[in-house]
Amino acid sequence: MTTTQDQSSTNSGAASSEAAEKRTVRFRIQRCLGPNKPAHWEAFDVPILAGEGANVISCLQYIARRPITADGKETDPVVWDSGCLEEVCGACTMIVNGQVRQSCSCLIDNEAPNDGDVISLQPMSKFPVVRDLWVDRQRMFHNLKRAHAWTPIDGLHDRGAGPQETAKNQETRYIFSTCMTCGCCLEACPQFLLVDEPAKWDESFVGANTIGQVRLFNLHPTAKEEAGERLEVLMGPGGVSDCGNAQNCVKVCPKEIPLTEGIAAMGRATTVKAVKQFFTGE
């Protein structure tokens, strides 16, 4: 073939021939009709135009408009959770082709560049399923409360201006402040498991994101007043010592937060606290 290539600039990457411009991608979706209901799989074919920037969410929207499975059966629209659609809210986190990530930033042209490619979608396995791809991430917020991941500024009187933040501190803290509580680190963690009963959450592993937030707030000039309370939580059951150092958290974190460095820093802080406690009783 010696035809001249006169493709327009809308073509990019793998899609450089006429045939690849329009293709069909099959979505295999793990479905579940409600909490504690059995899961089953359904397949949907979605037409994709190369270079149009389709992502998993836009494909789910297509399926919602036309809930017909690949073998022609009408079914309920697939339910999912999403918010910002620019990878900063964490709501659309799910398992795409076996890997946990935000579905909004998962571009079809990268994930399924060829006609007939398959993309599998599953809900995160470490949180209870509400329906289909939508999970209840309540436990993450419970754990943030459990670890006092906030700055105590409320009071009846004016406490004046807070202490100055140093540039060095700011540099260490900034990246931890970008955590969006999406749950990727927990989904990939072999030590963080699904716990159905909220009563048991306080004894179960807090996970990398919460440990990272303790790191963030214990470095904050005002919030460090409560550093001891936070470390106390990390020294209890389900605290930092339940980490098994598989270090998947840092590999899957979409914000590239140095979670393992946060864990090690909290390991050091709890060591120091324990030694101090032993010798001074404080």
Added chain:
Amino acid sequence: MTEHQTPLSKHHFLLRRLHSLSGIVPIGAFLITHLITNSSIVWGKLGGAQHGGDGGMATFQHEVNFIHSMPFLLLIEVFGLWLPIAFHSVLGVYYATTGRGNVGSYRFQANWRYSLQRLTGYFGLIFIFYHVATLRWGWDFLPFTNVFIAEEAASTTALALRGGLEGGLIGGVVVGGVYLIGITALVYHFANGLWTAAITWGLTTSAAAQKRWGYVCAGLGAALMLAGWSAYVGFVTLDIDEARAVEAALHGPAEGARSANSDLSADAGRLERE
């Protein structure tokens, strides 16, 4: 926080840290000395003249004699080794059951090491029990065993690693396989445990430091692997008759007659001790 506190949850942090510590001291420290002592069957050839000129066998006998000359040896063993190993094992197995490996989905190197750490822990525990039961407690009812006699250290160890007097090829392969896998598993478990302990205790708080310390642990692990494997090869290739002659010479002529009667020497030695 919780109203019903068990001793396990009340002392959660302390127990976790003691679990980490016990793996390094005394267990890890003992592993290092143990493998170095055993490999003296090989490196002893270099400086053998010091202990009678008979290479590894005499050096190894000298090392074993030193251990058995220690006062309160049984107390040291019970409180310095067996109880710490039991503590580390029981808690380790319990902790391992609180996680669920996922290398199938997340094939990262550290994640493989996480799963291997637990696997080598399980196998290492079984191996240590088998090893101590047969070579220290004298459990000779298991197949392919040979009782270890401290006065005839090299020859009885060599026989044990070959599956006993009547083990034959099968016994040698079975016991050899168990030992090689056991040594490899435990050295890995120690080296990787040393790497994770530095994070647990907060020594390596940056990714770069963790990488550097990883090289140190890998280097130590490689050296210990070499010591362990070379000891195995040293004992398996040992000339048992020569070893008996060296041991007899070290213990004077009176005992030389006993070890000449090779088939009975094991039983005789055991009876003498009792």
